[in-house]
Amino acid sequence: MPIVKTVSRAVSQLLQSSGCGCGISIVPIRCIGVSPRQVASDASFHSVSFSESDHPRVLITGGLGQLGVGLAKLLRKRFGKNNVILSDIRKPADNVFYSGPFIYADILDYKNLREIVVNNRITWLFHYSALLSAVGEANVPLARAVNITGLHNVLDIAAEHHLRLFVPSTIGAFGPTSPRDPTPDLCIQRPRTIYGVSKVHAELMGEYYHYRYGLDFRCLRYPGIISADSQPGGGTTDYAVQIFHDAMKTGKFQCNLKPDTRLPMMYIDDCLRATLEVMEAPAEALSMRTYNISAMSFTPEELVQEVQKHVPELQVTYSVDEVRQAIADSWPMNFDDRDWKHDYDLPELVTTMFSFLGSDSRIAQAN
Ligand SMILES: NC(=O)c1ccc[n+]([C@@H]2O[C@H](COP(=O)([O-])OP(=O)(O)OC[C@H]3O[C@@H](n4cnc5c(N)ncnc54)[C@H](O)[C@@H]3O)[C@@H](O)[C@H]2O)c1
C-alpha cells in the first residue's frame, strides 16, 4: 500500500481538475438552527484545559470498541493527552475514563456531534463507530442506521468544519465476485453483508465528498485485527482473538470457522501505526483516498499450530457458524497492499499476544 508516494502526473491533474479545495466546493451545511452551547455536550469532559498548539485536536467516535482505546493511547503520546477525545455511547471503564478526555457522543445525533466538534475545536476525526459483520447481519436496521446514517452525519460535519476525516473500511468491503487471492485496491466490490455494503458506501461517499467539497477524507481497509487488551465487537474474524483468551483460561477452544478458512489478519500495533501514517501523510502524497492495508494471512488450523507451540495442551474443536462461514467464504484470502511494511507476522503475533496476556510461564519447553 503506497500510502506516501510520488503523485503521478495523471493523479495530480485529476486532483487539480476535480476539487480538493478548489472548483466546486460548496460545503453541505444542514438546515438546523445554531444551538446554544449545552452543558450536556461537554459535561463528562473532565480535566480539560486545552492549550493552543499546532497539534491536531482529535475526536474518536465509537472509541470504546476493540480499536479505539489503543488508538487514543497512540495519538495522546504523539499529540498530548488533552488533544485527543475518546467518545462512545457506552460507559467507559475507570482506567479509560481517567486516562484522558472522554465524552458521550451518539453519531446518530447530528446536533450533539456538531456541538462537540465546535465546542472542542476538533480538527481531526477518526470515525470508528460501526456494527461489525456478524452483529450487523443479526440486526440489519441498526447496522444500516449506525453504519450509513451515522456516516452521513459524520461526513457533513467533517465537510462543514473542514476536518481531516479517517473512516476505516475492511476486507468485508469485498465479496464473492472480487478477486480473492490476492485482492487489489481497485477491483469489483459486491459484498453480501450490510456491513460490507455500508463500508463500500463509506468509501464512495468519502471519495465523492473529497472531489465535490474538498473534504480531506482518508480510508484504510483493515484486515481482521488482533489485540490482547481489548475484545472484538462481533465480527467474523473474532475467533482469532478468542483463541488466545480460551487457551489461557480453559485450554479449550471451539472455532466457529472451518479449519481451512483463510483470511487476512493484522496485529493492532501495525493497524494503528498505518492509521497514523495515512493521517499524517501530506495530502499531495496520497494518490487515492482508500487503500488496502495488510500484514499476514492464515487459517484457523495454521493459527492453532502456532498457538500450540505456546500452549501444547490446547484442545480445539470446530463448530461452524453458518452465517460467519458464509461471510468468510466471500472475503479476500490475501490482501494486496503492494509495499507497506508491517512489523508482525504470525509467529511474532502469537508470541506478543501471549506475553501480553501474561503467559510467559506457559511457553512450551518444546519450542
Ligand atoms: N476490529 C477489526 O477487526 C476491524 C477490521 C476492519 C475494520 N474495522 C473497523 O474499525 C472500526 C472500529 O472497529 P472496532 O473493532 O473497534 O469495532 P467495535 O465493534 O469493537 O466498536 C464499535 C463501537 O461503536 C460504538 N457505537 C455503536 N453505535 C454507536 C452510535 N450510535 N454512536 C457512537 N458509537 C456507537 C459501540 O458502542 C462500539 O464501542 C469500525 O469502523 C470497523 O468497521 C475493524
Ligand SMILES: C[C@@H](O)[C@H](N)C(=O)O
Ligand atoms: C474484518 C473486520 O471488518 C471485522 N473484524 C469483522 O470480522 O467484521
